[in-house]
Every structure is written in C-alpha cells, then in structure tokens.
Amino acid sequence: xxxxxLNNIDQTFDESQFxxxxxxxxxxxxxxxxxxxxxxxxxxxxxxxYGWAEDQLNQAKEDHCRQMYDELNVSDTKITGIDMxxxxxxxxxxxxxxxxxxxxxxxSGKVVSGNQNHRIQVNYLLRWTKKVDAHVQKMARxxxxxxxxxxxxxSGQCQYCGTIYNLxxxxxxxxxxxxx
Amino acid sequence: xxxxxxxxxxxxxxxxxLCLPFAYSTHMKADSGWDTDYSSSGSSSSSSSGSGWSSGSSSSGSSGSSSSSSxxxxxxxxxxxxxxxxxxxDEVAICVLFLIIFAVAYILMKLFIxxxxxxxxxxxxxxxxxxxxxxxxxxxxxxxxxxxxNKFVNIQEAWTNFDYPKLRELCSxxxxxxxxxxxxxxxxxxxQNMMHHFKLVSAYLTDVSCEQxxxxxxxxxxTTFYDYIVDIHDGSVTRGxxxxxxxxxxxxxxxxxxxxxxxxxxxxxxxxxxxxSTECEYCGTTIVIESSDFVLVNKNKIRQR
Numbered sequence: 001x002x003x004x005x006l007n008n009i010d011q012t013f014d015e016s017q018f019x020x021x022x023x024x025x026x027x028x029x030x031x032x033x034x035x036x037x038x039x040x041x042x043x044x045x046x047x048x049x050y051g052w053a054e055d056q057l058n059q060a061k062e063d064h065c066r067q068m069y070d071e072l073n074v075s076d077t078k079i080t081g082i083d084m085x086x087x088x089x090x091x092x093x094x095x096x097x098x099x100x101x102x103x104x105x106x107x108s109g110k111v112v113s114g115n116q117n118h119r120i121q122v123n124y125l126l127r128w129t130k131k132v133d134a135h136v137q138k139m140a141r142x143x144x145x146x147x148x149x150x151x152x153x154x155s156g157q158c159q160y161c162g163t164i165y166n167l168x169x170x171x172x173x174x175x176x177x178x179x180x
Numbered sequence: 181x182x183x184x185x186x187x188x189x190x191x192x193x194x195x196x197x198l199c200l201p202f203a204y205s206t207h208m209k210a211d212s213g214w215d216t217d218y219s220s221s222g223s224s225s226s227s228s229s230g231s232g233w234s235s236g237s238s239s240s241g242s243s244g245s246s247s248s249s250s251x252x253x254x255x256x257x258x259x260x261x262x263x264x265x266x267x268x269x270d271e272v273a274i275c276v277l278f279l280i281i282f283a284v285a286y287i288l289m290k291l292f293i294x295x296x297x298x299x300x301x302x303x304x305x306x307x308x309x310x311x312x313x314x315x316x317x318x319x320x321x322x323x324x325x326x327x328x329x330n331k332f333v334n335i336q337e338a339w340t341n342f343d344y345p346k347l348r349e350l351c352s353x354x355x356x357x358x359x360x361x362x363x364x365x366x367x368x369x370x371x372q373n374m375m376h377h378f379k380l381v382s383a384y385l386t387d388v389s390c391e392q393x394x395x396x397x398x399x400x401x402x403t404t405f406y407d408y409i410v411d412i413h414d415g416s417v418t419r420g421x422x423x424x425x426x427x428x429x430x431x432x433x434x435x436x437x438x439x440x441x442x443x444x445x446x447x448x449x450x451x452x453x454x455x456x457s458t459e460c461e462y463c464g465t466t467i468v469i470e471s472s473d474f475v476l477v478n479k480n481k482i483r484q485r
Contacts, residue, residue, distance in 0.1 A: 014391065016433070020478055024354040031361040035368070040361075070365070071214040075481075098217070109369075118219045149447075149465040 001082040019077050022093055030069040033057050039157045043167045046175035070100040093126045127176035134170055212339035215481035216407045216426050218419040304384040304400045315388050315395050325383045328399050328434055336375045352477045371409050378405040394435045402429040427485035433478040
C-alpha cells in the first residue's frame with residue numbers, strides 16, 4: 001500500500017506528522033528507560049515493546065546500574081512498508097539513531113560498561129499500528145477512567161485515578177521494536 | 181600524442197573524482213536534541229552515518245587530488261614510441277604534473293576558501309515570494325528568515341538555561357516534551373549544555389505548505405556557535421570545545437496556526453489564548469490547539485563541520 005492509498009482511507013493521516021510522532025515517541029521511550037519512568041510511555045506502546053523496555057530497565061537495575069542512551073539523536077526516519085487488514089493499519093519504519101550506550105552505577109555515577117565518549121549508530125525497525133475504526137481525538141483530552149483533564153504528551157497516566165489513556169483507540173502506537 | 185594525452189587526463193580526473201569523498205569527509209567533533217557530535221577523535225563509523233551530505237553533495241565538486249598512475253600506460257604503449265623520441269614523453273610528464281598541482285590547488289580552495297557558499301548555492305534556494313505570500317501574506321522571505329533564526333537562537337538559549345516556560349512557548353507540544361526529558365537526563369548527569377555566540381551563515385526558506393489548521397514553513401539554516409557540555413559544579417568542559425565553534429546546518433520545520441481567532445474551552449466555554457497545548461485557566465481542561473505564533477516542530481541536522 002502506498003502513502004496516497006493510506007491517505008484515501010484514513011484522511012487524518014499526514015506523513016510528516018507521523019514521522020514527527022515516530023521520533024518523539026522513540027526518544028521518549030529510551031528516555032523513560034534512562035529515567036525509570038516507563039509509565040510515561042505506556043499509553044503509546046504495545047505490550048511487546050513495553051515488555052522490552054521493562055527488560056532493559058530491570059537488567060540494569062539487577063546490576064545496580066542505569067542504562068544510558070546518552071546524547072540520543074535520530075538521524076533518519078523512513079517508512080519502509082504500509083499494510084492494512086480488517087482491524088489495523090500497519091506502518092513499518094526504519095529509524096537510524098545515534099547515542100552513547102553505557103551503564104552507569106546508580107550510587108557512584110561511574111561508567112561500569114559501554115562507551116561514554118563516542119556515539120554509536122543503532123538502526124531500529126519499528127512497527128506502528130492504528131485501529132481502522134479509530135476515533136478522532138478531540139481538542140480536550142479526558143481520562144477514560146474519571147474524566148479528569150489529561151495531558152498525554154507528559155504522561156499517559158491520569159494523575160488522579162491512575163488510569164492509562166488508551167491511545168490505541170485514537171492514534172498510532174508502537175507495537176514492535178527490533179534492532180537491526 | 182593527442183589521444184594519449186586525453187587518455188591520461190581522463191584517468192587523472194577519474195582518480196580525482198574517486199578521491200573526492202575522502203576530501204569532503206568531515207571530522208566529527210553537543211545542541212538541543214543532541215545533533216552535535218562531540219567525539220574528539222571522530223571514529224569513522226559515527227562520522228560516516230547520519231550526519232553526512234545529502235545525495236546532491238558530490239555534484240558540487242568536480243576535481244580531486246590525483247595520484248600518478250599514468251606512467252604504466254605510458255610504458256605499455258610506448259615501446260615503439262620511445263624508439264622515436266623521448267621529448268614527447270617529457271612533455272606529457274610535465275602536463276601531468278601541472279594537472280596534479282592544479283587539481284590539488286583546486287581542492288584546497290574548495291575546502292578552505294570557498295567551501296560552503298558554493299555548496300549551499302548548488303543545493304538550496306528560497307521559494308518564490310508569491311508562494312509565501314499566498315499562505316502568509318504578512319511576511320516577506322527575508323523578514324521570515326530573521327524571525328525564524330531568532331526563534332531558533334532563543335530555543336537554544338532556553339535549552340542551555342533549562343528554561344522550560346520559554347521552551348514551551350517556542351516549541352510544539354511533542355518537541356517540548358522531548359526536550360524536557362532530554363534536559364532531565366542532563367540534570368541527572370549534573371551537566372549543562374552551553375550554546376552561545378550564534379552567527380548566521382546562510383538561511384533558505386525551502387518550503388511552505390498548508391496543513392489542516394496550520395501553515396508549515398521549512399528552513400535550511402547554517403549557523404556557527406559554541407556548543408559544549410560543562411559540569412554544573414565546577415564549570416569544567418566535559419564534552420566539546422569552548423574555544424572552537426561548531427558549524428552546523430539544519431533543516432527546521434516551523435508551524436503557525438492558520439487563523440489567530442479566539443478559541444473557547446470546549447469544556448466550559450472560557451476564552452483561551454492560542455498556545456500549542458494549554459490548560460484552561462478556569463476549569464483546568466487540557467486543550468490541544470495550534471499556536472498563533474511560529475513554533476519549532478522539527479529540527480534535523482544535515483551537516484556538521
């Protein structure tokens with residue numbers, strides 16, 4: 001499927017806005033691992049990706065370390081495939097990022113493994129999905145649990161009742177992540 | 181004689197063109213969004229990926245340094261040629277030497293005297309004024325370049341100073357939250373990214389387009405500035421250089437709302453000033469709307485010198 005064909009079916013789709021979203025959610029995902037704030041991205045990723053992020057975080061914690069993706073920069077983002085079935089739109093993206101990959105001791109702050117001086121390039125294959133019958137997001141976003149105002153760009157979790165805003169009912173979410 | 185000379189010339193140009201990518205490879209040497217690479221030794225793996233030229237760069241240069249590989253072709257075909265006279269061979273050698281000197285001089289000129297301006301002229305140019313006026317009639321191209329460059333500088337300064345309210349005002353919702361999380365990591369490392377003394381080298385308005393509720397403007401900007409990271413406790417430089425400016429070229433995307441009419445809160449009906457994402461001051465509802473002023477939506481580094 002081409003972008004034009006996708007646009008004909010989903011008229012809210014805009015390529016540059018989608019690429020921008022890919023960048024932001026990817027950066028926030030890696031930062032949430034660094035800062036131990038996975039709840040901030042839970043609404044924007046599927047279970048598989050959330051599980052991967054939890055694994056990264058927990059592996060570092062077991063070693064009393066913090067996993068760093070320091071000076072993270074996304075140098076290129078490219079749509080490699082678009083598909084559709086009865087329930088979901090699917091977009092595959094090749095994302096090229098650069099960062100300093102190292103682990104930092106939680107207590108001393110010293111580097112225990114990896115390289116703190118040079119960025120390495122890491123390419124990711126990301127799969128994004130959106131429901132075919134997704135609702136249009138309104139101007140005012142409210143918690144599905146209690147109706148309180150919610151700013152999903154800060155965190156997808158309601159600060160009052162803790163309910164996670166279900167972004168998959170409205171927008172693209174990251175459902176698969178693979179390092180290549 | 182002429183045919184042989186042309187053949188040699190062709191080989192020299194071919195070698196020169198093959199050497200051209202190496203002549204233009206940049207030495208990787210921080211900025212908001214971590215576009216600058218501070219690696220002092222510039223490992224080849226990082227310098228060759230992601231920050232190199234776009235595909236059009238090789239078209240801007242035409243000559244390259246050459247190595248003398250032409251003697252073999254002289255010998256191969258000259259068995260009978262040497263039998264007649266050696267002066268022709270000397271003339272060819274002198275011509276080749278002259279060409280090598282010329283090629284090296286040309287490369288040095290391109291690298292150190294006229295590097296950027298020629299490349300920028302080849303790659304980027306402003307859109308037509310009419311195209312801009314059709315979507316943003318209140319701005320001229322030069323005026324908009326000034327405005328957007330100043331916004332860019334203000335954003336970098338806000339990043340340096342951890343000025344979240346300023347970043348909120350100047351960036352789109354998504355970009356603001358990305359910068360916010362990046363700054364939190366900086367704070368966690370007890371570091372500060374210093375950026376100052378911005379000087380505009382070149383700016384091109386390369387595109388303007390109309391979205392549903394907004395107008396997007398794309399600008400290719402080249403600027404020099406000091407970019408380094410310091411320890412917040414003692415001010416020592418931990419990454420980059422405080423004595424040498426970086427020279428970066430960016431593709432920036434700014435966005436502005438199509439109409440700056442008053443917007444009412446969908447929850448309580450109160451009037452709201454248009455900023456990307458705001459809370460109604462009466463009922464606290466978070467509103468997502470396009471800004472009535474230019475905000476930075478995307479920033480991609482094209483090249484770092």
